[in-house]
Amino acid sequence: MKHLRLGVNIDHVATIRNARGGVHPDPLRAARIAEAAGADGITAHLREDRRHISDGDITRLAHELTIPLNFEMAATKEMLEIALSHKPHASCLVPEKREERTTEGGLDVAGGHNSLQHYVDSLKGADIRVSLFIEADPKQIEAAKNIGADIIEIHTGAYCDMEDPAQRQAEFERIQKAAALAEELGLECHAGHGLTYGTVAPIAAIPTIVELNIGHFLIGEAIFSGLEPAITKMRKLMDDARQAVA
Numbered sequence: 001m002k003h004l005r006l007g008v009n010i011d012h013v014a015t016i017r018n019a020r021g022g023v024h025p026d027p028l029r030a031a032r033i034a035e036a037a038g039a040d041g042i043t044a045h046l047r048e049d050r051r052h053i054s055d056g057d058i059t060r061l062a063h064e065l066t067i068p069l070n071f072e073m074a075a076t077k078e079m080l081e082i083a084l085s086h087k088p089h090a091s092c093l094v095p096e097k098r099e100e101r102t103t104e105g106g107l108d109v110a111g112g113h114n115s116l117q118h119y120v121d122s123l124k125g126a127d128i129r130v131s132l133f134i135e136a137d138p139k140q141i142e143a144a145k146n147i148g149a150d151i152i153e154i155h156t157g158a159y160c161d162m163e164d165p166a167q168r169q170a171e172f173e174r175i176q177k178a179a180a181l182a183e184e185l186g187l188e189c190h191a192g193h194g195l196t197y198g199t200v201a202p203i204a205a206i207p208t209i210v211e212l213n214i215g216h217f218l219i220g221e222a223i224f225s226g227l228e229p230a231i232t233k234m235r236k237l238m239d240d241a242r243q244a245v246a
């Protein structure tokens with residue numbers, strides 16, 4: 001059974017910092033705590049509007065982290081230049097709409113692959129692993145393979161938000177099939193967005209998923225329990241779910 005990695009997304013440490021300006025709380029300090037608590041990597045999304053993570057945060061993370069950095073970025077010239085200057089372990093291309101509250105869906109790789117090809121090639125040319133954040137849709141997964149992505153990250157937001165059990169089960173099965181297709185095509189499969197203690201186990205039990213990226217819930221939970229205990233608990237829920245299917 002493949003090891004299931006946990007990437008801790010620290011964006012919302014920066015959200016809290018930015019509410020007052022200044023330097024507290026520091027996302028890099030959160031990243032170090034995450035590592036001590038068993039995170040395998042750190043994810044940070046430098047949004048075009050800089051609503052949370054800043055350019056300075058990315059510089060510090062890229063230079064000071066001892067675990068891999070997954071740099072989430074829109075497919076823009078500005079972000080590409082930043083990625084190429086820091087050479088993170090991986091870059092995950094995500095769709096971005098300035099007015100959205102959070103990432104609402106996946107990239108349309110199948111419909112717009114010509115525009116993404118340049119970004120995939122440039123990042124890979126700099127030895128940066130390329131991930132595409134997409135919906136659990138076979139068309140998108142095949143398109144990701146065709147443009148040379150190394151990884152897909154399946155958007156789990158809809159699965160997490162669905163309240164109707166039948167609908168959630170249907171979305172879960174779509175994710176399960178998508179993860180199997182990714183493996184068949186030789187793509188590494190990650191998943192994330194909106195995952196919580198309550199929703200993580202079924203996703204963690206999908207054997208062809210090798211990494212989960214989790215942020216907003218963990219940072220919120222850290223207010224009540226502390227960051228290290230919140231991550232330790234998430235890690236245990238993931239490991240227990242994985243063990244149960246081994």
Ligand SMILES: CC(=O)[C@@H](O)[C@H](O)COP(=O)(O)O
Pocket residue numbers: 009011044045047072094101102103133192193215
């Ligand atoms: C792409 C993704 O799922 C995360 O980076 C997420 O977007 C971060 O949080 P916000 O959407 O709130 O910026």
Ligand SMILES: NCC(=O)COP(=O)(O)O
Pocket residue numbers: 009043153191192193194195213214215216217
């Ligand atoms: N790519 C998903 C991610 O990094 C974390 O999303 P969330 O847990 O903050 O919703």
